[in-house]
Structure formats: C-alpha cells, structure tokens
Amino acid sequence: MSKKNMAISFHNHDNMIMLTRKYLKRKIMYPETKFRNHIQERLHVLELMKRTVDMGESNSVLLIGPRGSGKTTLINSVLKELSCSKNFQDNALIVSLHGLVHTDDRLALKDATRQMQLENVVEDKVFGTFAENLSFLLESLKSGDKKHSKPIIFILDEFDLFCTHHNQTLLYNLFDVAQSAQAPICVIGITCRLDVIELLEKRVKSRFSHRQIFLYPGDTSGSDIPASVFDDRLELFERLLSLPDDENVNKIEEENTECNIDEKFRAIWNDQIKSLKDNPTIINILKQMHKTDRTERKFRNFLAIAISSLCTSHQELEVDDFVQASKIFTQNDKVLILEGLSILEMCLIIAMKHETEIFDGEPLNFEKVSNRYLKFANQNSAIASVQKPVIMKAFEHIKNLELIIPVGMNQRIEKEYQSYKFTLTSQQVMEAVKNYQDLPTDITQWADSSII
Structure with missing residues (x-):
C-alpha cells in the first residue's frame, strides 16, 4: 500500500472512531420509549389513558418512585403505543407541564393553551379566575354538536412542586373537572x-381519585443479585455499546440516530464489545454498581463516561476505561455529599454501614439504625445522645439525598419501620470519614473498628 493510500486509510479509521463515539453517545443518552420493567404498573397507566380516549372516562393518578426508577420512560412508552391508534391520533390532546418550568398557575395555563392549540381562541378573551379560563378552554374543544369534548391527558412532571402554587388552584380545578366528568381528562x-x-390541601385531596402507582428500581431485598437480573444488565451493556449489524442498520431511524459506519469496522467493534462483556474485571465492576444502584439511567451515564475516552489517539474501549469511569461515577459524587453531612447524619451513615455489613445487605429501617446509633452514643461519653425526633429529621435528610432508597411501599407500615436499601459501599463511607474535617476520634474509630 502506498503512503498516500495508507494516509487515507488512517484518516478513514479516525473518522470511523469519531462517528462511533457520536453514534453510541446518542444511543446511550437519547431518551428511550422502550420499557422493560413494571409490567403491571405500565398496564394500569395504559388502561387509564385508553379509557379516557376511547370511552370519555375521566381519571387522575399519581406515579411515584425514586429518581431513575423509570416513571417518565413508562409514560413515554404508553404514549408511543397509544399513538399507533387512529382514534388517539385524531382526537387525543397531550398537555405536558413541568413543576420546574411552570412555577405558577399563570405560566401553566398559558402553556396549556399553546399545547391545546387554542391561542387564537383566547386572544381577545379576558377572564377573572383560573377556573373560568380552564372552563372556557375545555368548552372550546367541544366538537360541533357541543356534546362531546376532545379527551385531554395532562401530565404534570415534578407534581410535588405544583403543590406549592398559590391555593393549589391548578390542581384543584384539574381534579374537579376529572371528578365531575365535565370533560374527558386524565391527570397524571x-x-x-x-x-x-x-x-x-383538603379540598384538593377530596377531589383526587387517590390512585397511586409506585415504581421501584428492581428487587433490592438482598446483596446477592439474581442471575437473571444481572444477565439482563450484561445484555444491556452489550446492546448499548454495539454497532448495528447489517440486518438492523436500516432500522436506526427509530432510535433517531444515524450509523454511516463501515461494515467491517462494525464487525470488529462488536467483537471487541463481546470480549469486554465477558471480562472478569468488567463483570465485577458492573456487579458492584448493580448492588448499590440498579437504575438504568445511572448505568447509561456510566457508559457515557467510558465512551467519552474514545478519540483518534485512543481508538478502542479498554477495561481501564470502565475502571476509571466507575471511580468517577460511583465514588466521588457520593463521597462529596457525605462530607457535607452533619456529625449526627454521618453517625447514622456509619450505623447504616454496620447494619448492612452485619446482615449482608438486607434492607434497613429507621428503628434499626437509630438503635445502633444510640447504643454507640450511650457507650461513649464524648458523644452527645439526641432525642429520636431529631434523629428522624436527620434520617429524612439522608433519604431525601437518596443515599437510601425505599424497598416496596406498604402504607400500613409506620414510617419508622419502612424498609430502605443502603446505596453506599463501605469504601465510600470510609473515604468520607477519612476526609471529614473535625470528625470526633471516637466516631472515626467506630467506623473502622469492630461493629457495635
């Protein structure tokens, strides 16, 4: 091969690497509508939406679960399935509102008007109250005989933030319409x-259907990962990092990505990914991540970090890329959070660490953790013991930081006995203890000593 042809070949290979990185990043990070878990919960939401669209039935429901548990993906997958129906395409309207964007009812109503395509109807109309505005919008959607309204699906993301709006007027009126069947709407x-x-508020609560659907990121009831669950994660690892084969390369439009990558390059790349999937170090990294956090979102973020290492001077993924990505992704952020906790909260974290180690990853609850902390505090005169309400407040803060995640949800169980999964490793806790400024020596020794 001449020098000129070699230069062209190297240039093409460099180009393939950059195209591969671009394609894989889009594939990994682009929001999917395919939903793999929570089959019954998804079916429940699907039925509610279908009844609103097909039968004009009004409904309201709350979809509740930790961040990354798949709530938005579930909704998107249901909407994608329903969009294949001609009745849904022709009649249904989707209004999506977000608590972080629509910070008051005025903004929410303005955007709802835009999404319902009624700006021209509202141009010269001025009403005194929110209820009058909403009533007018719903009336405007009625078809020619004035007896049938178009079904509307309201999706309120970050729903808890809408509860902070003045008098909860938006929620009151949406739930009131749903309850009184003034128009076919489904509020999610x-x-x-x-x-x-x-x-x-009491008046809002009385108009809500009290349907609640809970999503949790898989079974987190123990330290051992069922083989089938981890096999699914390995399969996802290979699928997200592989380039499409000849049969699937023409179907990529569905994923909103393009793959103009040479066939031979794709075959070599996919062989490398299969080899990585079987590598013991990679398997161990994935298992450790899966024990502490089984959410797909964080797994995808981890893969995106590894993919970022690809460049013209680093043209294939190596085991060390995933080792470094795991260090960045699974340790630093949570360790920094721990270093910002109060001493009491740090003590509870250490108690959780011991509880998890003793019972081999079994779920913990407030009573177990507080009792372990109080036992330690009572045996160390230098540590001031505090009352349980104060401990509960610290425990709630740890929960809000998502350092523990709930396991199931039984409303009959008092909150002191609600089960949680500890999402930190012993190494992360010990690193935070080491870096924590002015942490009393007794607490440092407790973290690293025989378990009390």
Missing part, C-alpha cells in the same frame, strides 16, 4: 415524593 402526576398526598 409524576413525583419522587412518597408523602406527596400529605402536600395536598
């Missing part, structure tokens, strides 16, 4: 707040 709230019902 998405939130990570387990106590969201308690945020509703």
Whole structure:
C-alpha cells in the first residue's frame, strides 16, 4: 500500500472512531420509549389513558418512585403505543407541564393553551379566575354538536412542586373537572415524593381519585443479585455499546440516530464489545454498581463516561476505561455529599454501614439504625445522645439525598419501620470519614473498628 493510500486509510479509521463515539453517545443518552420493567404498573397507566380516549372516562393518578426508577420512560412508552391508534391520533390532546418550568398557575395555563392549540381562541378573551379560563378552554374543544369534548391527558412532571402554587388552584380545578366528568381528562402526576398526598390541601385531596402507582428500581431485598437480573444488565451493556449489524442498520431511524459506519469496522467493534462483556474485571465492576444502584439511567451515564475516552489517539474501549469511569461515577459524587453531612447524619451513615455489613445487605429501617446509633452514643461519653425526633429529621435528610432508597411501599407500615436499601459501599463511607474535617476520634474509630 502506498503512503498516500495508507494516509487515507488512517484518516478513514479516525473518522470511523469519531462517528462511533457520536453514534453510541446518542444511543446511550437519547431518551428511550422502550420499557422493560413494571409490567403491571405500565398496564394500569395504559388502561387509564385508553379509557379516557376511547370511552370519555375521566381519571387522575399519581406515579411515584425514586429518581431513575423509570416513571417518565413508562409514560413515554404508553404514549408511543397509544399513538399507533387512529382514534388517539385524531382526537387525543397531550398537555405536558413541568413543576420546574411552570412555577405558577399563570405560566401553566398559558402553556396549556399553546399545547391545546387554542391561542387564537383566547386572544381577545379576558377572564377573572383560573377556573373560568380552564372552563372556557375545555368548552372550546367541544366538537360541533357541543356534546362531546376532545379527551385531554395532562401530565404534570415534578407534581410535588405544583403543590406549592398559590391555593393549589391548578390542581384543584384539574381534579374537579376529572371528578365531575365535565370533560374527558386524565391527570397524571409524576413525583419522587412518597408523602406527596400529605402536600395536598383538603379540598384538593377530596377531589383526587387517590390512585397511586409506585415504581421501584428492581428487587433490592438482598446483596446477592439474581442471575437473571444481572444477565439482563450484561445484555444491556452489550446492546448499548454495539454497532448495528447489517440486518438492523436500516432500522436506526427509530432510535433517531444515524450509523454511516463501515461494515467491517462494525464487525470488529462488536467483537471487541463481546470480549469486554465477558471480562472478569468488567463483570465485577458492573456487579458492584448493580448492588448499590440498579437504575438504568445511572448505568447509561456510566457508559457515557467510558465512551467519552474514545478519540483518534485512543481508538478502542479498554477495561481501564470502565475502571476509571466507575471511580468517577460511583465514588466521588457520593463521597462529596457525605462530607457535607452533619456529625449526627454521618453517625447514622456509619450505623447504616454496620447494619448492612452485619446482615449482608438486607434492607434497613429507621428503628434499626437509630438503635445502633444510640447504643454507640450511650457507650461513649464524648458523644452527645439526641432525642429520636431529631434523629428522624436527620434520617429524612439522608433519604431525601437518596443515599437510601425505599424497598416496596406498604402504607400500613409506620414510617419508622419502612424498609430502605443502603446505596453506599463501605469504601465510600470510609473515604468520607477519612476526609471529614473535625470528625470526633471516637466516631472515626467506630467506623473502622469492630461493629457495635
């Protein structure tokens, strides 16, 4: 091969690497509508939406679960399935509102008007109250005989933030319309707040259907990962990092990505990914990550970090890329959070660490953790013991930081006995203890000593 042809070949290979990185990043990070878990919960949401669209039935429901548990993906997958129906395409309207964007009812109503394509109807109309505005919008959607309204699906993301609006007027009117069947609407709230019902005012709560669907990121009831669950994660690892084969390369439009990559290059790349999937170091990294956090979102973020190492001077993924990505992704952020906790909260974290080690990763609850902390505090005169309400407040802060995640949800169980999965490793806790400034020596020794 001439020098000129070699230069062209190297240039083409460099180009393939950059195209591969671009394609894989889009594939990994682009929001999917394919949903793999929570089959019954998804079916419940699907049926509610279908009844609103097909039969004109009004409904309201809250979809509740930790961040990354798949709430938004579930909704998107249901909407994608329903969009294949001609009745849904022709009649249904989707209004998506977000608590972080629509910070008051005025903004929410303005955007709802835009999404319902009624700006021209509202141009010269001025009403005194929110209820009058909403009533007018719903009336405007009625078809020619004035007896049938278009079904509307309201999706309220970060639903708990809408509870902070003045008098909860938006929620009151939406739930009131749904309850009184003035028009066929389905109100779906998405939130990570387990106590969201308690945020509703009495008059709003009385109009809500009290349907609640809980999502949790897989079975987290022990330290051992079922083989089938981890096999699914390995399969996802290979699927997300592989380039499409000849049969699937023409179907990429569905994923909103393009793959103009040479066939031979794709075959070589996919062989390398299969080899990585079987590598013991990679398997161990994935298992450790899966023990502490089984959410797909964080797994995808981890893969995106590894993919970022690809460049013209680093043209294939290596085991060390995933080792470095795991250090960046699974340790630093949580360790920094731990270093910002109060001493009491740090003590509870250490108690959780010991509880998890003693019982081999079994779920913990407030009573177990507080008792372990109080036992330590009572045996060390230098450590001031505090009352349980104060300990509960610290425990709630740790929960809100998502350093523990709930396991199941039984509303009959008092909150002191609600089960949680500890999401930190012993190494992360010990690193935070080491870096924590002015942590009393007794606490440092407790973290690293025989378990009390």
